Amino acid sequence: MADVPENEQQDENEGRLDRRSVLKYGGTGALTAGLAGCQTAENPVPGSNLRVEEEPENTSNGGGGDGILSDETITIGVLAPMNLPLGVSMWKAAQMRRDIINDNGGILGANVEVKLGNTEVSPGTAQSEHQRLTVQEGCDFTTGIFLGSALLQTMPSIANQETIHLTTGSADPRVGQLVSKTDDFGSTEEKSSYERFKYHFRVGPIHLLDLADAMLEFIENRKEEYGWEKAALLTENLGEFTPYAERLSERLSSVIDVPIKQRPGGVSDWSPLYNEIENAGCDIAIIGMALGGTTAVNQWAQQQRNFEFGGIHVPAQAYSYWESTGGNVEHLFTMNAMTPQTENTPKTQPFVQDYIERFDEVPIYTGPLTYDAISVIKQGIEDTVEGEDMETLPDADTIIPYLEDGTFSGGTVIAEAQFTPPDAKYAHEPQWTSMAETGVPVFQQWQMDPEIREDYGTMHSIAPQQNKTSDKTIPEWL
Incomplete structure (x- = not known):
């Protein structure tokens, strides 16, 4: 086995949140090698006929229905490393949630589409795919991203595009520090750190300190x-x-x-x-x-x-x-986050069984988290439209306060979820106190x-x- 790459070696300042760590942190991510051998095109779930798709299509079932937003299409970008099973689980769960939403009238009548950004477990690719999804594909939201190095390198793009992103793979706590109002790192003459990075929320997993x-x-x-x-x-x-x-x-x-x-x-x-x-x-x-x-x-x-x-x-x-x-x-x-046997919430086992029935394989934790992230997007839009008495799709700045104040029910990992507030040391993170209280x-x-x-x-x-x-x-x- 090769030694740990030089850019992953630790020094006495590791863990500090500085400009270099955010803009240039991390190479391709050393976790790749640990996961790549788990489930691949040559090594699927035992008994499965499926193989990892190299180029899965970005499709929609054309759902939606009657409602205030019936003339709208809401597009969600999924940033997933498709060379790893956890990336495939993200993408399949997103398609599954899209279908269920559209089959039940969409989001206030709006049709939901999902588009794939294959990050390939590369921080640089994650950043460029985020830009492609938001700028070229016009995605209204993004979700996914695995590895802290990939998320940190993508944060400037998330800030620049001012598009809400919900993380469902990385557990690096430094991103929460960027969002926090208590830390002025990342501030510019025009914007505070919070104003720049407030578009990031983590649905899960809970961060590494937790x-x-x-x-x-x-x-x-x-x-x-x-x-x-x-x-x-x-x-x-x-x-x-x-x-x-x-x-x-x-x-x-x-x-x-x-x-x-x-x-x-x-x-x-x-x-x-x-x-x-x-x-x-x-x-x-x-x-x-x-x-x-x-x-x-x-x-x-x-x-x-x-x-x-x-x-x-x-x-x-x-x-x-x-x-x-x-x-x-x-x-x-x-x-x-969960297993094929657990019942974290009343929705866990129905999700697992539906996923297995659709794809003939067992989901990995990033799948239910991505599924839940799209549910958060749905509720966030609905709460904002109702609260602001709107008839069009709200923009990110209007939705963010409703995400910050909301309680999100019906999840597969946590039954009722909330985000940490802007003035928390780690902001826009999953609210977590203990295993005894949360079950995770x-x-x-x-x-x-x-x-x-x-x-x-x-x-x-x-x-x-x-x-x-x-x-x-x-x-x-x-």
Whole structure:
């Protein structure tokens, strides 16, 4: 395995929000390699006849109906890396939501169209595709974007085009700082940082600092039940993981004894590090992994290491990962937004079953989040038209206050969602307090469950309680 690219190496200033980090941050994104092997044209969901479309059409079913906006067409751009399964899930979920809206009269009668911008997991491509969708294709809204580097590089375009964007893939918290009224970074003589970047909202996932807090909550609440007294903290040396790694490095020791904290990169042989973890008597390796995630989990299982293994493992969030590892992923746990088994909300399982019926494959977390983002757009338009007594499609500046003040119901991941206010440190982010209150993220563990499928692993949820579908399992060698 290649070393981590030079532009992803960390220095003492990593994590600071400066002009260079926003305008030039990040190369092609090191998470790519961790995901690219999960589900591709050669490696679809087991049993599926489908393959990833290289050039899917931008189509609409010509729906819509009677209503105040019946003469309008609302066009939504979907920025998705189509060389990854999570990008395909974004695009398919957007088409699915479009069809359902149009089949039920559109948005106040307006027909909905979706157009694809294939970002190819490249920050530069994400930025250029955003410009193409908004300038050339005339999209009224955009959604999607995976990787913090891609989102940060696209933020100037989002600001310049003054078109509302709802993120459904990246978890980088620095974007919320740009939007916040409490931070004047990005201000110009003409506009404050908030006025420039207020067009960005994140539907999900919750950002990396909140994910770290969820990890702390999980460890603190479950360590006695699971018999965890010592933990090793392993987060890959990737820029995408830096906020998560720094928060856990700072706070985890107050929850559990942490004799080992490392940020490995470019590791092909995990044996020396695993020996160190065992010699320190660690019960659990708390991880943040993508690029080296498959090598790490294969060697953990094949060597039958004497500690449990889990945290954030990006490749393991894909249904095809069981096949990719030959079942070695069994007992690993990772955070996720939902799983094919969970019932986050009354809408979760209907969404999952409808998606499987339409596409003959299982959605990844970016799919339901993109589905929910289009629902937010729908409600935001409807609330604005009613509140302003309008008869035409509102512009972005008119809609934004209604998105900021709204409560959005009927989601597949969270039943009732709100955005953090403009004066929050991280603005226009999903409101999140704790797993106990919100039910997310779920902690998914790969398990064998013959009641669901005899020859393939199941993505069960072991926490939080309201989304739990199974007790945690441990390897037989432990």
